Amino acid sequence: MNDTIAAIATPEGSGAIGVVRVSGPQTTAVARRLLSWREPPEPRRTFLARVHDGAELLDEAVAVFFKAPHSYTGEDTVELSCHGSSYILRRVLEAAIKAGARQAAPGEFTQRAFLNGRLDLAQAEGVLALVSSRTSRAHRLAMAQLSGGLSRKVARLKESLLDLIALGEADLDHPDEGIPVLPPREARNRLEEIEAGMAALLDGCRRGRLLREGARIAIGGRPNAGKSSLFNALLGADRAIVCADPGTTRDALEEASDIDGLLCVLTDTAGLRPDASSRAERAGIERGETALKAADLVLFVIDGSAPPCAEDEMARGAIETATRARGVPVLRVLNKSDVGTLEAWKAAGGLPVSAKTGSGLPALRSAVLSALSVDSGGDAEAEVATSMRQMEHLQAARSEIKAASALAALEGSGLDERHITHLRSAFERLGLVVGAASPDEILDAVFSRFCVGK
Ligand SMILES: Nc1nc2c(ncn2[C@@H]2O[C@H](COP(=O)(O)OP(=O)(O)O)[C@@H](O)[C@H]2O)c(=O)[nH]1
Ligand SMILES: [Mg+2]
Missing domain, CATH: 3.30.1360.120 (Probable tRNA modification gtpase trme; domain 1)
Known part of the structure; x- marks a missing residue:
């Protein structure tokens, strides 16, 4: 310099x-x-x-x-x-x-x-978010980060962690002094508190990302359930081809839409069928699976007027496989309500809609927002971890804390070296979020995303 x-x-x-x-x-x-x-x-x-x-x-x-x-x-x-x-x-x-x-x-x-x-570093990334913000919500979030919102929350968590590490180490260093400074129950309570704080922070970050970048919503279900019709209805445009023949949609179509102020990227997928007849259809199905794996939310479209069949079950399985591990919400949509909704489907749960007449769509839109927990009021606590880099460190910190906490709960014990090692790693990860001791490559990666002159 x-x-x-x-x-x-x-x-x-x-x-x-x-x-x-x-x-x-x-x-x-x-x-x-x-x-x-x-x-x-x-x-x-x-x-x-x-x-x-x-x-x-x-x-x-x-x-x-x-x-x-x-x-x-x-x-x-x-x-x-x-x-x-x-x-x-x-x-x-x-x-x-x-x-x-x-x-x-x-x-x-x-x-x-x-x-x-x-x-x-978190504030610097706030500057980047600010110069690239395009909507009022994104702008508010970027301002919060620039003024140090994320940094302060991370700092509080770091402080609680450091406290806990120090107390735990004091007991390890002087095991013979009778009453421990930190009784096991107290240690576990504190761990739980930190874990909850971490979870809240990460959830805020997830919402912040959705508000900034938009939500990826994949539409899945068996052929002919009305996925393409629902896709068009949500977009308010005839984008996808709708046809009574199963297997019409061959590709994963993607289109951005505004759902009550939230930017959404909708993906219409090819229906999943075991006997997909052509290579093109099978390639389309694969793309659909990729979209399901990347989605923030899945709309599982069911023809509510027709009895459940093996293909519905197959679609359900594929959606569950793609979403379960990540905890992605799935909304069941009972389509074709204009024809009628069978009791069997109603009993299993889901939102009756008609892609054809538009009935039930407003309820579906608000269900989407609340499933993503970005309905109004969600803004206040939303956090801006603008970058994947921050998210990775926060998630890693959380798993370290979880590991320590699980260990303590399992053994009903206080803190020993193993817990403290996890807590130390968590502490380091949190430090990396705000940039303490960031290696040069990280800095270069962060700042090269800016424009020249900023
Ligand atoms: N009555 C009625 N028919 C629908 C509705 N949605 C779709 N369809 C019909 O169902 C068939 C399959 O629709 P499509 O959207 O192509 O289903 P996809 O294969 O899941 O993409 C078409 O003939 C549509 O006109 C609906 O809400 N009501
Ligand atoms: Mg289709």
């Missing part, structure tokens, strides 16, 4: 204003050549600056000087608001580079902010 970086911080194309940023220890030297400064101006005051490339006047810009450490990056920084032509901006950037700066890599300004302790 002893070099000075520069980039155009506003998007490609022309606008009223375009911003060029320069940050690093040689910022004032660069600005001296670029803006003909004699002395650095008063920090954080705007002033009119003539931008030169050698003798050539490039633009008249509004400049602000931020003196280290009081800037976004924590370094000396100059921001130039130029006239927003991409030609001018490119020339100003080139001139800054001639004056001693180098072109910044994607996310490098935010990376410097992180390395200088201005943000933790």
Whole structure:
């Protein structure tokens, strides 16, 4: 970080204003050549600056000087608001580079902010979420993360863990002092509490991801149950071919739709049949299975007007196999209610709908939202683990805690080395979420997802 970086911080194309940023220890030297400064101006005051490339006047810009450490990056920084032509901006950037700066890599300004302790890693990822947020819900979540919401929750869990580790170790170090500092029952209670805190955090993250990225909803069921019809009805468009012949849908069709404010990606799958006649149909069935495995929610479509058959059972089995381990919710949809719904199906449970007339669809939509627990009110506690990276560490931390807790419950014991090893790993994982001791590759992976100039 002893070099000075520069980039155009506003998007490609022309606008009223375009911003060029320069940050690093040689910022004032660069600005001296670029803006003909004699002395650095008063920090954080705007002033009119003539931008030169050698003798050539490039633009008249509004400049602000931020003196280290009081800037976004924590370094000396100059921001130039130029006239927003991409030609001018490119020339100003080139001139800054001639004056001693180098072109910044994607996310490098935010990376410097992180390395200088201005943000933790979770907050840095909040910045990324913020610049890419497209809906009001996504925006609210990103703001929460930027202001350290996730970091604070993780910090609280880390504190409880550390407490528990310290008490457990005290007992291990001094086993002969009679009454343990941490009686076994107390240890187990604390473990349970931490586990519950972890579970709540992860569930919040799951909801946060759904709100940001949308939910993947797969529609499964036997041929002719009305999957494609339901797909079309939910989209409000005739997207998939509907036909009385079984095996019409050969491919897994995917389409985005808005279900009461939640972005959903619906997948219509080919009906599962053992005697799929062609290779194309079998390939389609495979794609359907992949979609089921990736889904956040599955709509299991049943022809409620026809008696249960072996193909329904086969579809149920396939859906269960794809969802059970991940705990993905499955909603049973009893389609063709306009023709009638048989008692046998009603008794087994499910939502009667008619893809043909649209009856029951509003109830289905709200059932979808509540099955994903993102119905209104879910926002408040939603968390933004924006990245897979954060989710992985949180999940790993949770399994370590679960392992310790299961061990303690099984043996009715207090904490020994084995528990503490699990707790220590959990503690390290939580540290990685907010970026303490993150190895360089992780940092590079995080920051390279930013755009240049951020
Ligand atoms: N009466 C009635 N027929 C339906 C309904 N939904 C679908 N169908 C009919 O059932 C047949 C199969 O529909 P389709 O959507 O292609 O089923 P898929 O094979 O599961 O995708 C078609 O003839 C549809 O017109 C419904 O709600 N009511
Ligand atoms: Mg179909």
